[in-house]
Amino acid sequence: MRQFRISRAAAAFALLFNVLALATLAPGSSARAQGFQTIAPTAILIDAESEAVLFEKNADEPVAPASMAKTMTVEVLFNEIKNGRISMDTEFTISENAWRKGGAGSGGSAMFAKVNSSVRVEDLLRGIIVQSGNDAAIAVAEGIAGTEDNFARMMNERAKQIGMTNSTFRNATGYGHPEQKVTVRDLAKLALHIIETYPDLYKIFGEREFTWNKIRQQNRNPLLTMEIGADGLKTGNIDESGYGLIGSAVQNGQRLIVVVNGLKTAKDRANESRKLLEWGFRAFESRQLFSEGQVIGEVQVFGGDRRSLPLVAKKPVRVLVNRGESERVSARIVYTGPLKAPVKKGAEVAKLRVDRGDMQALEMPLYANEDVQVGTLSQRALDGLLEMSTGWVRNAFSSLVDRL
The missing domain is CATH 3.40.710.10 (DD-peptidase/beta-lactamase superfamily)
Structure with a gap:
């Protein structure tokens, strides 16, 4: 799986904007109770x-x-x-x-x-x-x-x-x-x-x-x-x-x-x-992160006539946050890569995962906002070389970030 961290300013709280490519998706940590305790197991x-x-x-x-x-x-x-x-x-x-x-x-x-x-x-x-x-x-x-x-x-x-x-x-x-x-x-x-x-x-x-x-x-x-x-x-x-x-x-x-x-x-x-x-x-109160049809981020496409693909959600992306407080909310795009051409507009190609603090608050599908056709032979060859070389960089950077 590939992950791209994304973020944007929203009302009274901030989303840190970091674009981070990860080669593998590590299991999420167990969410901790936030502001509530229950005897239910x-x-x-x-x-x-x-x-x-x-x-x-x-x-x-x-x-x-x-x-x-x-x-x-x-x-x-x-x-x-x-x-x-x-x-x-x-x-x-x-x-x-x-x-x-x-x-x-x-x-x-x-x-x-x-x-x-x-x-x-x-x-x-x-x-x-x-x-x-x-x-x-x-x-x-x-x-x-x-x-x-x-x-x-x-x-x-x-x-x-x-x-x-x-x-x-x-x-x-x-x-x-x-x-x-x-x-x-x-x-x-x-x-x-x-x-x-x-x-x-x-x-x-x-x-x-x-x-x-x-x-x-x-x-x-x-x-x-x-x-x-x-x-x-x-x-x-x-x-x-x-x-x-x-x-x-x-x-x-x-x-x-x-x-x-x-x-x-x-x-x-x-x-x-x-x-x-x-x-x-x-x-809780609702805060909107992205409007319907707004480009949320891009993912890389290999072997296509373009190297990146914009993604959108089919409905507004909202998250509930503690009422009257500013909370750190982070989001990331997760997909199975490399994403290979051709890709049709409207195809579900990734998921948006939103974390509120240390808890996964939301997961929803993301869809291709444009068509990507199969690229020329030279475009495909160049993409293959880029994946071989930059893949190692991504792996090393991912390990470094995971330890921070």
Whole structure:
């Protein structure tokens, strides 16, 4: 990977402008809590609009998701509905397997659907989201993919497409499995994806109760009753995971997403989630670094009719900083190099990573702002010589900087 550090002045704080070429990308240091402490073993708080990370603690540690895995089950179903393969009126059968493994007699959360009954997808969705029904989740998995194992493969494929690079699913319910692990960072990505991709269907996450088979159940998300603007998403708890929650709330037009896991009690889960959200709304303000379409920086291109390529983002680049304070914010462009011609305008070729202090606050894709055609034979030969000679210089300079 190549990195180029970039920066610019922005409002009341400065970005140091250093252009630094690195031959390899070293793993980022663990982000430290800034201005907030939580008893949650793993946690993350992000701003939905900018995708800026406001707080993180062990956010990339693999953990058991418990029923938070059902959020991925719901995403697969939402995707099937969006693409017209399933409708809200489609009916799935509650098989004996779904009834025995996830129904009333299983000891876990259930929709209490009757064995061999046919249930509309719209009702199964509420059975999963509101009631956390394992029977409903298994019925959806079997209805879409034939078996829960096949459905888990679909879950993993969708997770990759969403960008959940450190999560693996093995079932639709969240039941304990030694290979079923997620990270709270990935769960936050999943929540943001669902909110942005399925705004109408997402509203189900905010429903406070659902009655099925004459059994009325309350939504298990404690944030929904706290009058803090919460409208989703999902709780989870098994012995391997402790108490966890994916939550989202909106105040004054700003949406925050919180994920916690590993807490000892349901009360701790509710309190820590609420405190993180309230702190995030209170403690930060948005600062714009780059406007939409503004050239953020350039990367080198080899073998092309030009040696540098300007990069832009598809939306304004904003980062949240501590309210009323000046903070040092640094940014860098990261890409896999050398970038070889041809490159088409609009192609995603790099990422912008923004650090606030010692915490990675934001990562977003960058796109080529111009076409680069394949260069002449002499241009390509000269680029090859330059790479051979200057590559050694970059390696040496990178090592020196890493030690400073």
